[in-house]
Amino acid sequence: MKINLLSLFTKKKIQSDFPIGQFSALPKEEGGYPLFLPMEKSDVHAHSAQFMIKPEDLSVIEHLIELFFHGALRINEEKEKIVYHNKTLICYRFTEFGQIIVKVITNDNDFVKCLCDKGLEPPEPESVFPDKDFGNYGSLQGDIAFWWDVYWEPFWKSLNERERNEYLGRSNFSDDIVEFLKFHG
Template sequence: MLVTYGLWFGTLAYLTFAAWAGCYIKKKTEPAIVRLVWWSPIVFIPFYGAPWVAYGFFNVAMGDMSGFAMAVLWVAFSPCIIVVGYVFVVLTILVYRIFFKSVGAGRETFCMSPSSGMRMAGNTELFGKRAESGIDAGNEENFAFYPRKTFLGQQDLFACHVIMMIAESEFEEFCSLVDRLFGHSKISLEQDSVYSNSDGGSLKLNVRREFSGLIIELITNSNTFLEELDVTFKAPPAPWFAFPDMAPIESITSKQGSLEYWWDWIWNPFWQHASDEIRMAYLRKHKASDEWIEYLAGQANDSD
């Protein structure tokens, strides 16, 4: 029974792996957990092999030399474990996608970047109470469509989640804005930063290099800060800046993964709500090729 169920079928290994994984992912963001799901069959292999090795050497210690074979026999089962593992990974991801879309239908969903480093811990203490002259339900309608803003009332937070992108040359201007409203000008990359001011405003942000520039992900309850963002950063970098090796046709045929995220959260909030005059001015300013102009003009007509 031990050999058949505990070792061959990996029951002992799976229970140990599940307990470890449950603890490990507690502080991970949703996209990080999804990435870990894809790696799980590989990560599971050491958990599967350890009981075999322990059982084999136990037999050797008891005088049964066949234990040496048991200690390495698990290697022969590993390919099967990986294949079966990825079957369940695909099923899990499909169920997740279907459930996630059905839950988020008809409303904004709080979504983190696939490579987001921002953690949710501590948000209740920062944004759980409405600040005077702060953000409340419906306030996001008072702001520009870009940068994209999502009110976090469904997380019981009186704040907005914002995703935007800037070129590295604009980072100093962003730091100056944070310094002016929150008194901090030095922002470290790839880690969460939290600032507060005397008006009861709070700002939690994460800045990372991605898409040939900087992705800024932040949560704030400051109306003033959001208004300043709208005035200062009215448009994201162009698609050919974020994806310099991509032809326009590729954005039509393979809009998934990081491209899908960038398009839905960075580009569309600007482009789909820009007037024809703003679109043409943007294309001239960023020196769009004829091919990109043709594609984006078609996309504009479809969105209208």
């Protein structure tokens, strides 16, 4: 199920949660994952990310929220907003492809940097698509194309060639998965 956060809030409400005076653009750095994008085109002075995580990483994100926003927050299907020293975070999760997806909107660049520094990784392709034969996918299409574009590619592009090779080396992927990732990456 895909959720459009902006449709869940009125535009004025979400704009008021993120005043322009509390916003600064993220530095243009290479290699950030999760990929946070500015929401300025929607007149929302924050950055957002939507990313797939492994179940054990949910507690890592919750711990960071507690550190930066000084309040315990269990990430669930209900949108939660937490504010601390003029920094705001809206966060929730949902399920897509049988996996946990976390949606974060924030104007706290330090939180974003720390989250990106945690080395989070999405679940492996075979976990997301256990019944797919990746050796038969010469082109991206359908649900695999959507998964690649939205959830996998931001992670894959955040890795340089050495990091990709290290990732593939420590993973127990089939030859078909390795070939698929190399071909499309």
